[in-house]
Amino acid sequence: MLVQDFLNNWVSTYGKYNLKVTTSNEYIRHINQYVNPRIGLIEIENLKPLQLQNLYYELLDSGRQRGDLTKPLNAKTVLQTHRILHKAFKNAVQLELINSNPADAVDLPKKKKYNYNILLGQDLKDFIESFKGTHIYNGVMLALLLGLRRGELLALQYKDINLTEHDVIINKSVVNGKGFIKLDTTKNDSSNRIIALSDDMMKFLKVIKDNALNNSEESFIIQNIRGEMYNPASFSRLYTWTRDNRNLPKVRFHDLRHIHATILYQNGIKAKVIQERLGHSNISTTLDIYTHLFKEDQVAAAEIISDKIFY
Known part of the structure; x- marks a missing residue:
């Protein structure tokens, strides 16, 4: 079975009964845009962690499909693609299509924290x-x-x-x-x-x-x-x-x-x-x-402790 055949079948069956409509649509989009064109023709039992790792690196370098195509794909998108594949291949292990989950052994990009635009x-x-x-x-x-x-x-x-x-x-x-x-x-x-x-x-x-x-x-x-x-x-x-x-x-x-x-x-x-x-x-x-907000409390806490101990 090819990777693309398994993923398409998985999202249409598992997704139908276990995912919300919006989540299922997101899974389909990630699979069709980022995964199948790159590793879809590999036989699933032959898929190795190295191929997944290279997939993630390729997506980071040149996976962007909208907007400025010269910019790298956001690490958050790559991480979501990984989560989808990890879940799918976990199911493939359960179904005895593969012996182990190749997504278990890859290094993941670090997601950049989104800076919210806060007006007050x-x-x-x-x-x-x-x-x-x-x-x-x-x-x-x-x-x-x-x-x-x-x-x-x-x-x-x-x-x-x-x-x-x-x-x-x-x-x-x-x-x-x-x-x-x-x-x-x-x-x-x-x-x-x-x-x-x-x-x-x-x-x-x-x-x-x-x-x-x-x-x-x-x-x-x-x-x-x-x-x-x-x-x-x-x-x-x-x-x-x-x-x-x-x-x-x-x-x-x-x-x-x-x-x-x-x-x-x-x-x-x-x-x-x-x-x-x-x-x-x-x-x-x-x-x-809201880590950025609680940091202000940490500073205040330090001042309170300092006042009570030193003075």
Whole structure:
């Protein structure tokens, strides 16, 4: 069996029953773009770690397929390709197609930590103000107020708002399929959560509802111009186009989630509460992402200890 035959079969069977639609599509893209053209014609029982290692080096050097092709492929993309192959070949071992997993014995590139573009204070207020009057404004505001992932935001319906308890339940996400969009489960079990809302947030949601094209309980809070569920890709394109057309700072839509967390932490909210609000599966994820914030606490801790011991 050729590597490409195994991988194509694996992602169409294992992926169908074990992966979310968006994850399965990502696996297919990585396999088709990065793997099959390079090692797809090797017989799977003959695949060696060296060939995988060379695949990763080649991807780092010349694997880029969009944008500036002279730039190397991001190490994060290569690492994701490795994770996919490691999972696939692990299954191949279980099925007794190969004796060992060749992905176990390769050196991996180090992922560069993404530098989030964080706006605070007046810079953030100016950024928000620039979106007023645009179709994307409500989405920007709710992303900042609630710290939601894009899919979670677009899946919000009026029935998810608890008017009595002043909170909102997050229990679904909008995902892109091949030529369609649909409601799916959230990223993981921890992503199912209830987020408290302030009085001002409740008033803002009421304004959105009063001005919505469709405002039944089943309607989506962030809806397209037809009053329907938003395509996540279309939503992101509109956000980016609006941002760039107005010459605003290059803040990714996902950065709004990090701005939300940064504001909370800088105003004394504990990391555990931030974790629960963001829907991270464990506290280590939150601590890892916001290491730059916790370093400030380390300095403060050193000063406190120093004061108590030396003085």
